[in-house]
Amino acid sequence: MTAPTALTTLTVHEPTAIRARLRALAMDLAWSWRELRRRPFQMLDMRAWEATRHSPLGTLASADDDRLATLSTSTAFMGSLDAAEADAHAMPAPQPFIAGHSVAYYCSEYALHESLAQYAGGLGVLAGDHLKQASDLGMPLCAVGLLYGHGYYRQELDEVGRTRVSLPRIDRSTLPIEPTGVVIACPIGRRQVHAQVWRIRVGRVNLYVLDADLARNRPEDRELTLGLYRGEPLLRLRQQVLLGVGGVMALHAVGERPTVHHLNEGHAAFAAIELLRRERERDPGAEAEALLARVRQSIVFTTHTPVPAGHDRYPHADVLRELGSTSRAAGLTASALKKLGREHPANAGEPFCMTVLALRTCRACNGVAKIHGEVSRQMWKGIEWGTQPPVAIASITNGVHLPTWCDPVASAFWRDQCQVDANGNTIAGQGWERAEQVDRAALWSLRTVLRSRLVHFVRERCARSALARGEGAAGALRASQLLREDALTIGFARRFATYKRAPLIFHDVDRLAAILGNANCPVQLIFAGKAHPRDAGGQAYAQRVFEMTQDPRLVGRVAILEDYDMEIGRVLTSGADLWLNNPLRPMEASGTSGMKPPLAGGMNLSILDGWWPEGFDGRNGWAPAPVADGGEQASDEIDSHDASELYRVLETDIVPLFWDRADGGLPAAWLDRAAHSAASVPPRFGTVRMLDEYAKVYGLLPS
Ligand SMILES: *Cc1c(COP(=O)(O)O)cnc(C)c1O
Numbered sequence: 001m002t003a004p005t006a007l008t009t010l011t012v013h014e015p016t017a018i019r020a021r022l023r024a025l026a027m028d029l030a031w032s033w034r035e036l037r038r039r040p041f042q043m044l045d046m047r048a049w050e051a052t053r054h055s056p057l058g059t060l061a062s063a064d065d066d067r068l069a070t071l072s073t074s075t076a077f078m079g080s081l082d083a084a085e086a087d088a089h090a091m092p093a094p095q096p097f098i099a100g101h102s103v104a105y106y107c108s109e110y111a112l113h114e115s116l117a118q119y120a121g122g123l124g125v126l127a128g129d130h131l132k133q134a135s136d137l138g139m140p141l142c143a144v145g146l147l148y149g150h151g152y153y154r155q156e157l158d159e160v161g162r163t164r165v166s167l168p169r170i171d172r173s174t175l176p177i178e179p180t181g182v183v184i185a186c187p188i189g190r191r192q193v194h195a196q197v198w199r200i201r202v203g204r205v206n207l208y209v210l211d212a213d214l215a216r217n218r219p220e221d222r223e224l225t226l227g228l229y230r231g232e233p234l235l236r237l238r239q240q241v242l243l244g245v246g247g248v249m250a251l252h253a254v255g256e257r258p259t260v261h262h263l264n265e266g267h268a269a270f271a272a273i274e275l276l277r278r279e280r281e282r283d284p285g286a287e288a289e290a291l292l293a294r295v296r297q298s299i300v301f302t303t304h305t306p307v308p309a310g311h312d313r314y315p316h317a318d319v320l321r322e323l324g325s326t327s328r329a330a331g332l333t334a335s336a337l338k339k340l341g342r343e344h345p346a347n348a349g350e351p352f353c354m355t356v357l358a359l360r361t362c363r364a365c366n367g368v369a370k371i372h373g374e375v376s377r378q379m380w381k382g383i384e385w386g387t388q389p390p391v392a393i394a395s396i397t398n399g400v401h402l403p404t405w406c407d408p409v410a411s412a413f414w415r416d417q418c419q420v421d422a423n424g425n426t427i428a429g430q431g432w433e434r435a436e437q438v439d440r441a442a443l444w445s446l447r448t449v450l451r452s453r454l455v456h457f458v459r460e461r462c463a464r465s466a467l468a469r470g471e472g473a474a475g476a477l478r479a480s481q482l483l484r485e486d487a488l489t490i491g492f493a494r495r496f497a498t499y500k501r502a503p504l505i506f507h508d509v510d511r512l513a514a515i516l517g518n519a520n521c522p523v524q525l526i527f528a529g530k531a532h533p534r535d536a537g538g539q540a541y542a543q544r545v546f547e548m549t550q551d552p553r554l555v556g557r558v559a560i561l562e563d564y565d566m567e568i569g570r571v572l573t574s575g576a577d578l579w580l581n582n583p584l585r586p587m588e589a590s591g592t593s594g595m596k597p598p599l600a601g602g603m604n605l606s607i608l609d610g611w612w613p614e615g616f617d618g619r620n621g622w623a624p625a626p627v628a629d630g631g632e633q634a635s636d637e638i639d640s641h642d643a644s645e646l647y648r649v650l651e652t653d654i655v656p657l658f659w660d661r662a663d664g665g666l667p668a669a670w671l672d673r674a675a676h677s678a679a680s681v682p683p684r685f686g687t688v689r690m691l692d693e694y695a696k697v698y699g700l701l702p703s
Helices: 006-025 039-044 044-051 055-063 067-071 073-090 120-139 217-225 235-254 269-284 288-297 316-329 335-342 354-361 370-378 406-418 434-435 442-466 472-480 501-507 507-518 536-550 568-575 635-658 670-679 687-697
Strands: 102-108 139-147 154-157 163-166 178-188 191-202 205-211 261-264 299-302 364-367 392-395 488-493 525-527 556-563 578-581 603-606
Touching: 006 039, 006 055, 006 067, 006 073, 039 055, 039 067, 039 073, 044 055, 044 288, 055 635, 102 120, 102 235, 102 354, 120 139, 120 163, 120 191, 120 261, 120 687, 139 261, 154 442, 154 536, 163 536, 178 235, 178 261, 178 316, 178 488, 191 217, 205 235, 217 235, 235 269, 235 316, 261 269, 269 288, 269 316, 269 354, 288 299, 299 354, 316 335, 335 354, 364 370, 364 687, 406 434, 406 442, 406 488, 434 670, 442 472, 442 488, 442 556, 442 568, 442 670, 488 501, 488 568, 488 635, 501 507, 501 536, 507 525, 507 635, 525 568, 536 556, 603 635, 635 670
Parallel strands: 102 139, 102 261, 139 205, 261 299, 299 364, 364 392, 488 525, 488 578, 525 556, 578 603
Antiparallel strands: 154 163, 178 191, 191 205
């Protein structure tokens, strides 16, 4: 107990001091992957923590001085605050990762945490994980993007499962963003568009984000940073001018001097034109080709899109108008600019393609998995390179940032059981091979804890959604009785782009109902995912899944969660026993969600696409037999084939294995596979391996 005299003096100044200390912690996003740094906020107000989507600043804003004064006398709270600060001061020493280089990373979205809703899906998750890993490794890297006023969108499903889009404004005061004091003027079309530059601290990495929603801009220019991927092609083009040209300007204005510009996807490819303009300014007399060759030396490019239709293409007239002043100042004639965006420069019918621009202005390029690299090489093999040496397209398979995606309960488990530090900073996450020998009963308890937590999470969310849809107390009650804690739990969550085929498992409802409804070995399915607001096909898929949750043959065994985000991603990937992935091959460039469940003892059932052909070794999950090669198959034939393969593998292999409880009540053979999944996936599909490969492939390592 604190002496009364001390208390009276403390209450005068302690709230202010504690608020300042918490604020300082909140401003560094390292709390998003270092549990110690979140704890003081959770202790401050668990309800506010949940209500703000786990926002430290939001939680702090809701705490009054009385609360802080009370906590200042709590040794537990003050201890957690001290521990969080100690963690902030003891960031592991940087590793000598890349020599003499500093990298600027460009991306249109960053998924860093659910409270920072600046992402739509996998591209953002990859970018966020890249920054966090660069921070952990002490890589000299900064990043640039846009700051969106309402992020992507919030999804609700109405009483028949139709998507309802809402676009609430994000409250800036609860975002961990700091003004840099820099405002850039980016030429777009005939005007200078002003953008304020904010800094987001991601551990040791600075992410700079541009905000054009300023009173001095014209209304249509203020819209440039309202939302992500809003669909209108001209708006999208102008956003990309701001990201590419404005991104280079912003980094320069805040004093960053990168030697390498890493374009993550083609959205930021106009950066090359601004870099060319800067070379021209420095050396006005030089030949355009010589300057371009210099620019090329500094650009590397990661492509993500395995189908021709997925790449951004614009009419030349629009590109010339919106980018015109930068490209003229760079010394490019209209025809020279056109040629940079065409596969066949002489083909007058070919629109301007951002990926082609990136390919023609980079020194090296990569796809995001082995197959995707191959598909990309095929897709772009027809490019006429002229005098320029052709750019090779390598493969660097994506990874996930283990400390972000390994649940704290699981992470403590691996530490105790196998001395693996999932939160650690060791190259290639050493020690995961010891998961092979993990105690089976302990692994089963971990699975039971995480699965139960998921089931309760789903019930609570679904009850809330039912009330919001007007289903009343009866609806909420039904939701609270969904699912079972012991059933084999299959998770499926990703953007509902149609190629990902969310409702494929419902191809033959009766056959599925027989699998899920077997009283001796119950199985259940949990879905989450948003379709793009303009993707009617994707929304129809969400509706189909919604309808299936109400089908009498399946009811109680299938659930869908609204508004998929990083929190749902974490809870679902750690709670699911089996992670389902059934894209139409070869459309899944990599996919990363399947790399997450093995961190919690889960396994994959995935079509052999994206990263899985590299990850699957015959014993760490399942891969249905692909459609026989040869000939163009109609897509409904492929659906039929793939769905019946999924049923077959579930019926003959997966369900019997999970429910084989001969050995003292444990599913022994299942746990052997799960242990092997944990031993084999995380060490190879973490971002440490990925960043190491980037450094090698792009020649950034010390020689
Ligand atoms: C991991 C993750 C993704 C990526 O999933 P894919 O299977 O690669 O599409 C997308 N969104 C969220 C929220 C994630 O956590």
